[in-house]
Amino acid sequence: MDFTLKKFTEIITSLKKAGYTLHTFSGFIENPPETKTVILRHDIDKLPANALKMAQLEHDMGIKATYYFRVVSYAWDEEVIRQIVSLGHEIGYHYEDLNITKGDYKKAIQHFEKQLARLRAFYPVKTICMHGSPMSKQDNRELWKKYDYRDHGIIAEPYFDVDYSEVFYITDTGRAWNKQSASIRDTVDSGFDIKIKSTSHLLHLIQTNQLPDKVFFNIHPQRWFSPGFAWAKELVWQNVKNVLKNLLTEVARRNILNTT
Numbered sequence: 001m002d003f004t005l006k007k008f009t010e011i012i013t014s015l016k017k018a019g020y021t022l023h024t025f026s027g028f029i030e031n032p033p034e035t036k037t038v039i040l041r042h043d044i045d046k047l048p049a050n051a052l053k054m055a056q057l058e059h060d061m062g063i064k065a066t067y068y069f070r071v072v073s074y075a076w077d078e079e080v081i082r083q084i085v086s087l088g089h090e091i092g093y094h095y096e097d098l099n100i101t102k103g104d105y106k107k108a109i110q111h112f113e114k115q116l117a118r119l120r121a122f123y124p125v126k127t128i129c130m131h132g133s134p135m136s137k138q139d140n141r142e143l144w145k146k147y148d149y150r151d152h153g154i155i156a157e158p159y160f161d162v163d164y165s166e167v168f169y170i171t172d173t174g175r176a177w178n179k180q181s182a183s184i185r186d187t188v189d190s191g192f193d194i195k196i197k198s199t200s201h202l203l204h205l206i207q208t209n210q211l212p213d214k215v216f217f218n219i220h221p222q223r224w225f226s227p228g229f230a231w232a233k234e235l236v237w238q239n240v241k242n243v244l245k246n247l248l249t250e251v252a253r254r255n256i257l258n259t260t
């Protein structure tokens with residue numbers, strides 16, 4: 001059984017054993033560590049209760065991570081945010097303002113400011129991270145072609161401020177590891193060609209020191225459960241979504257071919 005909280009614990013334990021120290025994103029940016037480093041990022045797209053479970057588990061293991069919250073009703077849970085703050089983790093804004101305002105830049109930056117202030121009532125937010133919105137035609141990062149997040153007290157955004165030729169990016173988007181067809185926007189220009197076939201394979205790579213010294217994990221707590229009904233539901237739903245995303249990437253590819 002994969003994508004269980006037990007497997008997640010094994011990943012963290014193996015990383016620590018292999019000599020990595022774990023950091024929040026702002027911690028990594030502000031004090032770049034010299035040693036073997038893992039940045040741990042969680043995007044809260046939905047099911048905030050799962051995020052709290054993961055945050056508690058990490059707290060018990062003595063590590064800190066960064067939790068990026070969307071402001072849509074099914075991701076936003078003030079009690080969960082409050083508790084994750086009290087466990088010592090970093091909170092950031094998982095922004096999608098351009099999608100929400102349907103591409104209106106002026107409204108989008110106003111929306112951004114307002115939501116950032118809402119989140120800052122709980123935590124002094126210093127980093128943000130885009131939500132990929134695979135079903136939408138707008139790329140939320142385009143907001144920064146017109147505006148600058150640094151004008152809003154933001155020090156870094158993972159898609160802009162990390163050198164991925166040096167930091168190996170690993171995401172669980174699509175309920176697999178670095179699954180290209182499922183990650184329409186959640187991809188980076190990686191300097192590494194390392195395939196991860198499964199979580200067992202990932203554990204093997206960690207345990208045999210085959211991962212680079214700097215690794216950036218993007219783990220969505222919504223996929224990680226203790227085995228049971230919710231776990232099975234996520235498995236089935238993700239398979240359906242992967243089929244849809246494959247279709248979308250194929251359509252996007254053909255559109256690009258048609259216009260070039």
Ligand SMILES: [Zn+2]
Nearest residue numbers: 043045131132
């Ligand atoms: Zn997201």
